[in-house]
Amino acid sequence: MQASTPSTPIYGVMAEFRSADALLEAGGRAYREGYRVLDAFSPIPIHGMAEAIGQADKKVQRAVLAGGLAGMAGGFGLCTWTSTTEGIGGIMSGYALNVGGRPLLSWPAFIVPTFETTILFAAITAVVSMIAFNGLPLPYHPVFNVERFRDHASQDGFFLCIEAADPKFDAEGTRAFLQGLGAREVNDVAH
Amino acid sequence: MSERLTTASFEAPAGVDNARSRAMVVGAIGLIATIAGAFGSSTQFFQSYLVAFVYWTGVALGCLGLLMVQHLSGGAWGLMIRRILEASAKTIPLMFVLFLPIAFAGLPALYEWARPDVVAGDAMLQRKAPYLNATGFIARGIGYFAIWSLMTYLLTKWSQDQDGRPGAPYDKRFGKVSGPGLVVFGLTCTFAAVDWVMSLAPHWFSTIFGFLFIGGAGLAALALVITTMAQLSKTSPMSGVFEQKHFHDLGKLMFAFVMLYAYFSFSQFLIIWSANLPEELPWYLTRLTGPWKVIALLLVFGHFVLPFSLLLSADVKQNTKTVVPIALLLMVMRAVDLYWQMAPQYHHGAFHFHWMDVTAFVGVGGLWVAAYLHFLKGRPLLPVNDPYLREALASHGSH
Amino acid sequence: MTRHNVSPYATVMDDSQLTGRPIVLAGAGPYGGDLEIDEPLVTGGKKWTDVDRDICMHAEQFPTKKWWIAFSVALTGLGVLVFALITLFYSGMGILGVNHPVGWGSFIINFVFWIGIGHAGTLISAVLFLFRQQWRTGINRAAEAMTLFAVACAGIFPVIHLGRPWFAYWLVPYPNARGPLWVNFNSPLAWDIFAISTYGLVSLVFWYIGLLPDLATMRDRATHPWRKAIYNAMSFGWNGSSRAWRHYESAYMVLAALATPLVFSVHTIVSFDFATSVMPGWHTTIFPPYFVIGAIFSGFAMVITLMTFMRGYFGMKNYITLNHMESMAKILMLTGMLVGFAYSTEFFMAWYSGSEWEGFVFKNRAFGPYGWAYAIMFTCNAIIPQVFWFKSMRRNTLVLFIVSILVNVGMWFERYVIVVTSLHRDFLPSSWGMYALTAWDYAFLIGSFGLFFTLFLLFVRFLPVVAISEVKGVMDPKVARSIPPRASAAPQEA
Secondary structure, rough: OOOOOOOOOOOOEEEEOOOHHHHHHHHHHHHHHHHOEEEEEEEOOOOOOOOOOOOEEEOOHHHHHHHHHHHHHHHHHHHHHHHHHOOOOOOOEOOOOOOOOOOOOHHHHHHHHHHHHHHHHHHHHHHHHHHHHHHOOOOOOHHHHHHHHHHHHHOEEEEEEEOOOEEEEEEEHHHHHHHHHOOOOOEEEEE | OOOOOOHHHHHHHHHHHHHHHHHHHHHHHHHHHHHHHOOOOHHHHHHHHHHHHHHHHHHHHHHHHHHHHHHOOOOOHEEEEHHHHHHHOHHHHHHHHHHHHHHHHHHHOOOHHHHHHHHOOOOOHHHHHHOOOOHHHHHHHHHHHHHHHHHHHHHHHHHHHOOOOOOOOOOHHHHHHHHHHHHHHHHHHHHHHHHHHHHHOOOOOOOOOOHHHHHHHHHHHHHHHHHHHHHHHOOOOOOHHHHHHHHHHHHHHHHHHHHHHHHHHHHHHHHHHHHHOOOOOHHHHHHOHHHHHHHHHHHHHHHHHHHHHHHHHHHHHOOOHHHHHHHHHHHHHHHHHHHHHHHHHHHOOOOOHHHHHHHHHHHHHHHHHHHHHHHHHHHOOOOOOOOOHHHHHOOOOOO | OOOOOOHHHHHOOOOHHHOOOEEOOOOOOOOOOOEOOOOOOOOOOOOOOHHHHHHHHHHHOOOOOHHHHHHHEEEEEEEHHHHHHHHHHHHHHOOOOOOOOOOOOOHHHHHHHHHHHHHHHHHHHHHHOOOOOOOOHHHHHHHHHHHHHHHHHHHHHHHHHOOOOHHHHOOOOOOOOOOOOOOOOHHHHHHHHHHHHHHHHHHHHHHHHHHHHHHHHHHHHHOOOHHHHHHHHOOOOOOOOOOHHHHHHHHHHHHHHHHHHHHHHHHHHHHHHHHHHHHHOOOHHHHHHHHHHHHHHHHHHHHHHHHHHHHEEEEEEEEOOOOHHHHHHHHHHHHHHHHHHHHHHHHHHHHHOHHHHHHHHHHHHOOOOOOOHHHHHHHHHHHHHHHHHHHHOOOOOHHHHHHHHHHHHHHHHHHHHHHHHHHHHHHHHHOOOOOOOOOOHHHHHHHHHHHHHHHHHHHHHHHOOOOHHHHOOOHHHHHHHOOOOOOOOOOOOO
């Protein structure tokens, strides 16, 4: 199914838990145990889950701030340049035009389009960065090889997957560890 | 959380008393200095006094408005600050007493429409005389204060009753007064803003002015609430109650008001600037000339750009060390803003700063803060018998 | 913190059992007092799997007869719009009622009307999200869809109002073929381009981002490989990992925070179209907040209208409960009062301004030849919503439905009053005139409703109409999640 050649026999081990709280608890314990390459899956967002397994970051917020500032500069720059300059050497030329006796640099009026471009750029950045940081679109992912996951992950199942790429991973030991956390069932995840 | 706490568990700490005494002293010094100044120039006295009066009344009114909003909307943020809002709203009768000197002695010094010689030579003021006259001004003023005091009395009294009745169900009267109360509040505040502030420039008019006044009052009120919370959270009993999430919620609300106020101000400015009409534009021309222009730029920066940029960050909103300086900055900027709106009218646009502008502000403010802390001290700091308190104390944000 | 062993929510099994009042648990309060908790947002003792089934059902089965009837009515309306458009392009603006002096007619009225309708969707998704009002989860998806379709309807009108719509792209800021001539950034009409296109785009991405997890649910429920593949592509392969949720929630939060000032700005800029002019009755500083409140008012009325259909015809009563309807009725009443407040302030200020023109315009509005329109506006917007002071009225779906329609009639006439009365009698009595709608004006109005409902019914047919992952989050886990433990040991997959 997958073109790349896997270096490990399986992708990882997956455990299913009964509730969001159980998953949160299990994820936290796995992280404290030393597992680092792991992921939790749930049909609804769980408050504190990313923090519990060491995934918390503010990448989206930072990207949005940068996008918003770019939109602000771009919007105000566009208005100012087109309304106040006669252009630079024929390219990028503006058109300074007296409109109703208002000053060429009518900053009160320019604030309005500037506001809109700020919001537009920030919003687009939010979506694009979310998609990029999540690695979407993702046509194939090994976790879907688990039947329980396919049928329940987006509906009512809570799953924790420790990947074989984790340095601490050891198929037998990790399986036993997850069983010990009170998992409903534990499955190997094929590549 | 099974242990049974009583109203005594949330008595205000002793620090409140000390702060009240200090505020009293500061207020007394300020007022004595201002009154002494009045012998020099009674006109200047009233001009400085009016700004201070409008400012501190606005803070109390903002708290009354938020009090009604939180009774209607519910939510943890409102329960946590209800007692602070109530204490602040209770100062409204005091502000009525401070209104009397303006009403009965200060009108000619302050308002052109109250000077018969000016009105005699001004057709527009004669046309507006059915509204802009001394009797109407005083009667309306008494009416506003009567309505505000009644609403405050009812809401605080029922809240006090609740303290004495553990296990009582939620009192539906809060909502029943707050709903219509907010409408009446909006109307009275709008007309108060027209009477007290807008009519300083009797030819000028702006229909958004009531919104501006209410927005500014709400902003000052939130800044006061956040500052008070931060002080209270330093000691028992509130040290374990006010948490980061509460500061976060209120910080967000303050952030929203910063934007809302900027939105109202900018809308008013842009509409008047674009139309460029001779009956409206002079108000801005005056305020964008000479030193007033410097103050206007200071306002753009200190009232909007700086607090807006800082409050974007969730960490800044949650941390009392960072959010309190912003709240204090906003309280100062509200005062500067009112001064910028009102004072240019006194001297036909000329810039004129007087030491009484400061002493009157400090004097009225000291007195107001002392009264506020007195009322805060008088009651437990949380409505312990409110049936929603448990949810409020335990509430986790969903995001 | 341990709460109660049995969920009080389990006792509320049906929409009709809701009271709109909190459930009281005697003595369970923090300091010995009572504890009051709100009634459940989802009734019917639903489990998570029921939610998936109930909501995805409409997209997974062939449409019902009811849907076909509704869709054919809507499609007929859309046909009217297409026919009117063709006639307009062929014959020109002369078929409409616009004239001198009333150069802004029903197209501008419809534009402002539809833009206003859209506002409630963003408000429900963004503002209620920021204020943590959990009841939004039942209605936000449909309300956001409503926003998109309303913006689509609104977008048509300024373009065809241009008279030569094939030059509409001249409004877009770019250096065009006639030399370096740019749009006039001082003009509110150019601001509109920025505002409406930003609003449309941001609403679209906000709505789509919200759909991602639900599209994944539809994918996982799908049995046909083609359906599965299509929904997988549409969901971008969403797998619900905590990293994905983390970024998703950040993005959603940020979008909500951006959409809130955006939604205010859009109707503010629409109001600038009027307010930055010097026309009496248009040039007034209260217009920005007054337009925004009016927009929220009419938008919520439209949400109530649509939700009545969703409850009645699509069996959504357990997700869009009477409590949801009551919350919206309260917002309708509050915004109705604010609108009435603005009407009164305008009158006072028109007198207080001392300006002859202002005074005349307002007298002419209320008592002039268009006094009937003013009376409809005032009655429908400021007086009728006052029935919601009574709880029984707020919970009566028939009353809600009728009032919601009347409010939108009133709001359409509000724009009619603003546009027509200021223009038809301006400064110079010799240039006064009257304005009357022609049959084609009505055709465009009816046609825009046809377009709106066609789009909405297609949405109901193909996509999850309630935000599944959000509704699950506000259900009590004790009721919604009771999976029996599996006894056998876990099978191993190699």
